[in-house]
Amino acid sequence: MNNIIKHSFFILLTMLTMLVASCSYDExxxxxxxxxxxxxxxxxxAVKMTNSIGSTFExxxxxNGIARFTLPSGIYSVSASKVSDDEYxxxxxxxxLSDVAIGSNNTTIELPVSITTMQTTNPILIKELYNGGCQKDDGSxxxxxxxxxxxxxxxxxxxSLDNVGxxxxEPYNAEANTHSFLNGGKLDYADKDWIPAxxxxxxxQKGNTIAPYSELVxxxxxxxxxxxxxxxxxNYANTAYYCMYDMEATSSDxxxxxxxxxxxxxxxxxxTSHYLKAVKYGKSNAWPMSQTSPAVILFRTEDITPKQFGENPDNIIYPTGNEGNIxxxxxxxxxxxxxxxMEVYNATALAKCKKRLTPDLDNGYATLTGGYGHSLIRKVEKTVDGHAIYQDTNNSTNDFYEADNCSLR
Structure with a gap:
């Protein structure tokens, strides 16, 4: 019996010794x-390193783009990821990376990372509108x-400026006597999902771009x-400038x-790559942007080019009573x-001016005194690292001021 007890004690002692040794080894x-x-x-x-037994370190x-770890030896896979949103x-x-061996001190792993940038909202603004003209030299x-x-x-x-137009x-002038889409004080399209250009x-044209924090004329x-x-x-003779010039665009007449x-x-x-192209569906020999009070929109088509969209007769609308009149x-x-x-009102005829843009597009209007070289310029909200950030409240009354001269002079 004593031998059995002694033998059992020996086995237990051996197991305890192995366990202690194991713990010491792990440590x-x-x-x-x-x-x-x-x-x-x-x-x-966020950088993650995962070894062959599934242990993950983060x-x-x-x-400086460096992540630091203290790791046991082994074979690791490495991954890095981050999603960062700014205003636009x-x-x-x-x-x-995979199959990265860790087994010596001061190991440096070079991890190539790709950056994908996706536009969430559009940062392009109308910075300035010069449309009222200037005085002739002879005073005439x-x-x-x-x-x-x-x-x-x-x-x-x-x-990118692809599909931007x-x-x-309608109407050309805010002070026009007739406003074909305004009935009973309400725009016919106020509750629609479109606006009549x-x-x-x-x-x-395809391939043109606008650089960061820069203007494009x-x-x-x-x-x-x-x-x-x-x-x-x-003086528009400038290699950086663009122009509306298309002698081939033809309307149905x-x-x-x-x-x-x-x-x-x-x-x-x-x-010639800086010539804007036109889709013409109305009657005129020049694009009739008002000299006194235009309502201008800047848009980007989705899943279709401006040419394809504009040339589809199903996308044409006429005011009630003028159906089919080009x-x-x-x-x-x-x-x-x-x-x-951008909604513009004639400063000399404010009482006659009426809204054409819906409140979601422009909840106000900028006033212009035409004919004296004046220009409507967007206000600067702040500067970031020396770059101007322009104000955008979707209200031209707040966002623009009337300057004595176009900024290009």
């Missing part, structure tokens, strides 16, 4: 310092065939140096935008496509 597992370096200096990227990168874009960071009146629209990229990313809303639309009429004849006017007073051959320095032909631009919009 002595070697660990190593590891740095995971991304190929971009981005902080806050750390975040610092401002979503930035997605992703990277992965105004010269107004020198209009322009200046866009601005309010973000830190380059933005311009339209003007009158006469024709213009759009950028689009001449509407007179893409030449106008200053030799009218010293108060604008055979009409073209070919009035050479409005469309002299553009200055040679303006590349003079009143409008294109039903979906309101969700509108990037920016």
């Amino acid at each position: 002595q597992i070697n660990t190593y310092n590891v740095e995971v370096r991304l190929n971009h200096n981005v902080d806050g990227v 750390a975040a990168t610092d401002a 874009f979503r930035h997605v960071y992703n990277g992965a 009146g105004k010269f107004a065939i020198d209009k322009c629209i200046i866009l601005y990229n309010n973000s830190s990313e380059t933005v 311009f339209g003007i809303i 009158l006469n024709g639309i213009w759009y950028f 689009v001449n509407v009429h007179g893409a030449i140096d106008n200053t030799p004849t009218y010293s108060n006017s604008i 055979g009409g073209k935008y070919n009035n050479t007073r409005y469309y002299p051959s553009p200055a040679d320095v303006i590349a 003079v009143y032909a409008c294109l039903k631009i979906p309101r969700r496509w509108v990037i920016d919009a």
Whole structure:
């Protein structure tokens, strides 16, 4: 019996010794310092390292794009990910490596990370509208065939101008005696999902972009140096400028935008790739943007080009009582496509002016005294790292001011 007890005690003692030895062995597992370096200096990227038995270790990168770990030896897979949203874009960071051996100190792992940037809202704004013309040198009146629209990229990313276009809303002038879509004080399309773009639309050719925090000048009429004849006017002979010029766009009555007073051959320095193209469905020989009080929209079509959309007769609308009359032909631009919009009232006829843009697009209006070189310029909200950020409240009364001169002078 004593032998049995002694033997059992020996076995128990042996097991305890093995257990203690095992614990001591576990406590002595070697660990190593590891740095995971991304190929971009981005902080806050979540980095995970998972070994062959499924143990996962996590750390975040610092401002230099480095995540630091203390790890036991083994074979690891490495992954990194981050989603970052700013006002206009979503930035997605992703990277992965497999079969990474850890077994020596001061190991550095170079992890390539790709960045995908997706536009969540559109940062392009109408920064300035110059449409009222200037005084002629001889004092005989105004010269107004020198209009322009200046866009601005309010973000830190380059933005494509593919499928981006311009339209003007019926009627041409806010102070017009007749407003075909306004009945009983309510716009016929107030509860619709579209807005009527009158006469024709213009759009950028494919491949053009607007750089971060930069402006882009689009001449509407007179893409030449106008200053030799009218010293108060604008010189559009600039390689960076764009212009509305399309002698081929044709409406159903055979009409073209070919009035050479409005469309002299553009200055040679303006590349043909900077010519905006037109879809013409109304009756005129020039795009009739008002000299006194236009309502301008900037839009981007979705899943269809502006040309395809504009040339589809199913997308044309006429005011009640003028069905089929090409003079009143409008294109039903979906309101969700509108990037920016600007309502202008004639400062000398405010009492007569009526709204054309719905409140979701522009809840106010900017006033203009035309004929004296004045321009409507968007207010700067703040500066970020030396870059202007322009105000955008969807209310032109708040967002714009009337300047004495166009900023291009």
